[in-house]
Amino acid sequence: MMRLSLLSPRPPVPIITCHVSPGSLRTRLPPPSSSPPQPHPSLLQNPNQTALPSLTCALQCPHFQTCSGCTHELNLHRPVIVEEATEFFKTVGVSDFTFDSCRLWEWRCRAKLAVRGTVESPLIGLYQEGTHNVVDIPDCKAHHPNINAAVDLLRQGITKMNVEPYDEDLGTGDLRYIQMAVTTYDTSLPASERYRNGKVQVALVWNSRNENSPSSNKLNALATFLWQKGGLKSNAHLIHSVWANFQTSTNNIIFGNRWRHLLGERDFWERVGGIDISLAPSSFGQANTRAFDVMLRKLQKYVPFGASVADLYAGAGVIGLSLAATRKCRSVKCIEINKESKLSFEKTIDRLSNSVDSSISWHHADASKEPLSWMVGSDVIVVDPPRKGLEMSLVDALQNIPKVEHKAKSSFESSSTHTKIRDEKRPWVLRAREASVQIGSKTTSDDGQALPETLIYISCGWESFKEDCKSLLASKVWHLEKAHGYNFFPGTQSIEVLAVFKRGQGGGLKKKKLGKKKKKRL
Numbered sequence: 001m002m003r004l005s006l007l008s009p010r011p012p013v014p015i016i017t018c019h020v021s022p023g024s025l026r027t028r029l030p031p032p033s034s035s036p037p038q039p040h041p042s043l044l045q046n047p048n049q050t051a052l053p054s055l056t057c058a059l060q061c062p063h064f065q066t067c068s069g070c071t072h073e074l075n076l077h078r079p080v081i082v083e084e085a086t087e088f089f090k091t092v093g094v095s096d097f098t099f100d101s102c103r104l105w106e107w108r109c110r111a112k113l114a115v116r117g118t119v120e121s122p123l124i125g126l127y128q129e130g131t132h133n134v135v136d137i138p139d140c141k142a143h144h145p146n147i148n149a150a151v152d153l154l155r156q157g158i159t160k161m162n163v164e165p166y167d168e169d170l171g172t173g174d175l176r177y178i179q180m181a182v183t184t185y186d187t188s189l190p191a192s193e194r195y196r197n198g199k200v201q202v203a204l205v206w207n208s209r210n211e212n213s214p215s216s217n218k219l220n221a222l223a224t225f226l227w228q229k230g231g232l233k234s235n236a237h238l239i240h241s242v243w244a245n246f247q248t249s250t251n252n253i254i255f256g257n258r259w260r261h262l263l264g265e266r267d268f269w270e271r272v273g274g275i276d277i278s279l280a281p282s283s284f285g286q287a288n289t290r291a292f293d294v295m296l297r298k299l300q301k302y303v304p305f306g307a308s309v310a311d312l313y314a315g316a317g318v319i320g321l322s323l324a325a326t327r328k329c330r331s332v333k334c335i336e337i338n339k340e341s342k343l344s345f346e347k348t349i350d351r352l353s354n355s356v357d358s359s360i361s362w363h364h365a366d367a368s369k370e371p372l373s374w375m376v377g378s379d380v381i382v383v384d385p386p387r388k389g390l391e392m393s394l395v396d397a398l399q400n401i402p403k404v405e406h407k408a409k410s411s412f413e414s415s416s417t418h419t420k421i422r423d424e425k426r427p428w429v430l431r432a433r434e435a436s437v438q439i440g441s442k443t444t445s446d447d448g449q450a451l452p453e454t455l456i457y458i459s460c461g462w463e464s465f466k467e468d469c470k471s472l473l474a475s476k477v478w479h480l481e482k483a484h485g486y487n488f489f490p491g492t493q494s495i496e497v498l499a500v501f502k503r504g505q506g507g508g509l510k511k512k513k514l515g516k517k518k519k520k521r522l
């Protein structure tokens with residue numbers, strides 16, 4: 001809101017933001033060396049240690065003061081918020097909260113950057129928060145090095161091919177944004193060399209309605225330049241593929257609906273959570289691939305073998321499919337609002353091992369509408385919402401599970417046999433079936449009246465998570481069993497949380513008054 005009033009009549013800046021923080025930690029550090037500092041070896045063994053010399057884990061990025069995509073320069077291994085999280089979890093009965101530090105530099109394998117400036121001096125980077133000024137960040141220490149290399153190549157290409165960066169005031173120019181996504185999955189290399197040799201899928205967001213616009217020649221020339229200089233047959237192979245996305249809208253949405261594959265490999269594979277996953281540029285992908293993998297391996301341990309799972313906010317279904325493969329799930333339902341993720345889901349499923357014998361489906365649906373329909377028949381619910389947390393309807397449904405269970409039991413007992421699939425009358429079950437895409441030849445799921453006993457909440461928004469957690473615990477329907485934190489965004493105050501809730505009151509819960517606060521979202 002504030003942004004709108006400050007910047008009117010322009011639209012608010014898109015999600016590419018760069019926070020100018022009041023910065024408690026703005027001490028100038030020694031100039032960075034060409035490669036980022038390595039963490040202290042003991043840190044890799046025991047990430048929960050706090051008393052390390054701060055320079056050991058310092059960002060040392062030349063852009064720190066101008067670009068504040070990173071808000072904290074020191075102690076990257078342990079964001080200050082971890083202390084708060086540890087205390088919070090203690091108050092809700094979990095005294096063994098763990099925090100995994102993961103990779104501290106060059107961790108970002110997926111970046112969306114704005115392109116502004118001029119043909120001669122393009123600016124490729126992030127917005128300063130609350131402004132439309134783009135900060136150029138060629139030596140970003142968070143980016144995978146090949147993202148920086150690909151941005152450098154792109155900069156040369158823009159100048160050479162006379163590509164006009166976008167001008168927001170006039171709505172003119174050719175290139176608005178780019179997305180760079182790195183795949184580190186090249187089986188022809190030894191495992192230890194794969195990360196550093198990651199290849200970049202480049203998506204160019206072009207300021208035209210489609211590929212038939214007069215500026216298409218420039219788009220093709222730029223793509224060809226990137227491919228010749230960085231593609232498969234170049235001296236320094238760093239580009240995986242080049243895509244175009246067409247967007248002319250003046251709102252703050254980065255991508256338009258139209259995508260075109262231009263050059264290189266069409267399919268983009270990564271390996272996480274024990275499976276090969278396909279990610280189209282239009283699909284959601286986690287920025288920190290390695291940390292995501294670490295978290296998935298922990299998550300798997302909380303899902304019983306043979307369970308039926310509902311993966312809400314599923315994206316391309318990475319979590320659900322990784323569980324299907326590693327926990328031999330009876331069934332997995334993935335629910336996702338962005339229809340673009342479906343194709344990636346289908347490709348991933350095609351590459352699952354034949355030994356995976358689950359009933360697997362992907363549903364293009366809003367998880368907050370009729371949320372119970374997704375919960376009925378599942379032993380485990382996984383939720384991985386955007387930063388703003390769960391919608392109120394979903395929290396309500398989770399709080400009301402015992403009532404539904406009670407109702408379901410009575411109606412089940414009053415009928416002499418199980419409801420046959422073809423006689424199904426419950427509207428939420430029917431709706432769920434209609435919207436579903438059942439993939440593969442696996443048996444159809446019908447787990448009847450089962451309701452979830454386990455809720456696994458993955459959160460990238462600490463404040464919203466705390467609110468949701470308090471609401472769930474206040475209902476006394478759920479208790480918190482375990483919580484883990486992951487350093488998904490070193491240099492910022494954001495952490496990723498994996499929290500495991502179980503139905504019922506649980507033994508170890510400290511009886512602290514959480515207050516029956518009604519969830520309110522603005």
Ligand SMILES: C[S@@+](CC[C@H](N)C(=O)[O-])C[C@H]1O[C@@H](n2cnc3c(N)ncnc32)[C@H](O)[C@@H]1O
Nearest residue numbers: 284313314315336337338366367368384385386
């Ligand atoms: C943080 S991402 C997680 C994606 C996925 N779990 C992963 O790790 O790749 C959140 C996802 O929720 C989706 N989403 C947002 N609101 C939704 C809603 N109301 N119903 C279903 N999906 C939603 C977004 O499109 C996005 O793919």
